[in-house]
Amino acid sequence: MRGTLIVIAGGAGNVDLSRRAVQRCAAGTAAEFAGRRDDARDLYLQAWDGAVDDYERCVAAHYVAHLEPDPAEALRWNTTALAHARLADQRLVADFLGSLYVNLGHSHEVTGNAVQAATYYALAAEHGVVHRP
Numbered sequence: 001m002r003g004t005l006i007v008i009a010g011g012a013g014n015v016d017l018s019r020r021a022v023q024r025c026a027a028g029t030a031a032e033f034a035g036r037r038d039d040a041r042d043l044y045l046q047a048w049d050g051a052v053d054d055y056e057r058c059v060a061a062h063y064v065a066h067l068e069p070d071p072a073e074a075l076r077w078n079t080t081a082l083a084h085a086r087l088a089d090q091r092l093v094a095d096f097l098g099s100l101y102v103n104l105g106h107s108h109e110v111t112g113n114a115v116q117a118a119t120y121y122a123l124a125a126e127h128g129v130v131h132r133p
Helices: 021-034 039-050 054-066 071-087 090-110 113-124
Strands: none
Touching: 021 039, 021 054, 039 054, 054 071, 054 090, 071 090, 090 113
16 A cells, blocks of 8 residues: 555544545545455546545545555655645645645655655654654
């Protein structure tokens, strides 16, 4: 498994399950836990395609990145997730930032940028998510 997967039922703070994109991510998580990774990936991409604001784009991009097999593409999706988090209502994403930062750290680590990885791992730790290699 790549990076850190947020757990819809409370692992990364509160998520708004009334939103369709978030519901698709929750369904994707269930599919992933059931071993149906292709179905999960499709649901995460559907969440991205159907996202209506920066909060939903942040959540969806985070999940798409999680199952992206290409490290450079995972980095792009993780960067996209953080960019949308910065544009979203901060009350909605505050509990989610640690997970975003640790995934960005991991993406930088696997693409060979140890300095950037360390920076994002430190930011994740400041938000209560400690990277464990």
